[in-house]
Amino acid sequence: MLVIRQADVEKLLSNKEREHIDAVRATYLLHEQGATVIPRSVFLRFPDQPSDRIIGLPAFRGGEHPAAGMKWISSFPGNVQSGIPRASAAMLLNSLRTGHPEALLEGSLISAARTAASAALAAEMLTRESRPTGITLVGCGIINLEILRYVNAAIDTLEEVTIHDSSAARAEEFARRCAELLPQARVAVVNSLDEALAAQRLVSFATSAGVPHTDLTAVAPGSVVLHVSLRDIDPETLLQTHNIVDDADHVCRELTSLHLAERMSGHRRFIDASIGQLIAGTRPFTPDPGKVTVFSPFGLGVLDLALAVEVHTAARELGLGVDITDFLA
Numbered sequence: 001m002l003v004i005r006q007a008d009v010e011k012l013l014s015n016k017e018r019e020h021i022d023a024v025r026a027t028y029l030l031h032e033q034g035a036t037v038i039p040r041s042v043f044l045r046f047p048d049q050p051s052d053r054i055i056g057l058p059a060f061r062g063g064e065h066p067a068a069g070m071k072w073i074s075s076f077p078g079n080v081q082s083g084i085p086r087a088s089a090a091m092l093l094n095s096l097r098t099g100h101p102e103a104l105l106e107g108s109l110i111s112a113a114r115t116a117a118s119a120a121l122a123a124e125m126l127t128r129e130s131r132p133t134g135i136t137l138v139g140c141g142i143i144n145l146e147i148l149r150y151v152n153a154a155i156d157t158l159e160e161v162t163i164h165d166s167s168a169a170r171a172e173e174f175a176r177r178c179a180e181l182l183p184q185a186r187v188a189v190v191n192s193l194d195e196a197l198a199a200q201r202l203v204s205f206a207t208s209a210g211v212p213h214t215d216l217t218a219v220a221p222g223s224v225v226l227h228v229s230l231r232d233i234d235p236e237t238l239l240q241t242h243n244i245v246d247d248a249d250h251v252c253r254e255l256t257s258l259h260l261a262e263r264m265s266g267h268r269r270f271i272d273a274s275i276g277q278l279i280a281g282t283r284p285f286t287p288d289p290g291k292v293t294v295f296s297p298f299g300l301g302v303l304d305l306a307l308a309v310e311v312h313t314a315a316r317e318l319g320l321g322v323d324i325t326d327f328l329a
Contacts, residue, residue: 017153032276057301116146134160140174164196
């Protein structure tokens with residue numbers, strides 16, 4: 001079994017944004033074609049730590065290069081106050097011939113990359129008719145930084161970055177990192193969420209919000225919102241917007257904003273399409289320019305699997321990682 005540490009994962013993911021976006025696109029298409037198996041994610045929560053959780057995401061990818069594995073990812077928001085990352089993860093790949101474990105990879109960077117690649121793909125597809133000149137980032141963590149990196153790779157029109165976070169100090173540090181990433185862009189921190197939402201026609205939410213806190217009234221009609229953190233938008237609002245998801249069965253659970261909207265309305269007709277349907281062309285979607293379009297991806301484990309397989313293959317080719325030949329001895 002090959003163990004691949006974070007530094008090697010980072011090296012193998014670096015400067016491959018377009019390749020990752022294309023891999024995510026291909027995986028969404030396989031999912032739409034029924035060539036994946038994605039059981040419901042397992043949420044492990046703790047009675048005395050209500051804000052903390054660990055999630056297990058098993059997956060199988062069929063097609064020309066079948067693979068199986070599982071991501072085990074924790075979210076401990078309090079870590080941020082101690083200066084350590086909120087999320088940590090491990091990714092396990094299994095042999096489809098024997099079922100034996102083949103690789104153990106540091107998974108948080110893979111998770112961030114697939115999340116950002118998914119958001120960038122959605123931004124690319126949903127803004128084809130009118131490319132945005134800027135992006136608003138709500139939440140100043142690694143996910144939104146990676147989303148900025150990947151969206152910039154998908155859309156080369158970004159000239160402005162507007163930032164909002166509940167912590168002014170975190171926002172200022174994040175702004176510095178954004179300026180390093182996009183030196184050609186004007187980067188601004190704003191204290192008001194509504195001001196941030198009104199500033200750009202492409203918005204990304206990547207927060208640790210546990211309950212909805214915005215109705216999007218400040219967002220201009222025709223804008224695209226990447227609702228990556230899933231619990232920011234009032235459910236009443238989602239009943240009035242266009243809604244694109246990665247998988248309706250997965251995203252309408254665990255008290256996400258869409259789950260609450262389903263409970264409120266008693267149906268899922270407010271969901272226009274899945275991103276896989278848009279890629280395959282199996283469901284036409286023409287957005288009303290007077291409405292906001294919201295992309296809400298639950299985060300499918302098969303996307304982690306797709307990128308982990310690429311990292312594992314590259315690590316083998318380059319001789320990276322620690323090969324434990326007697327792991328099962």
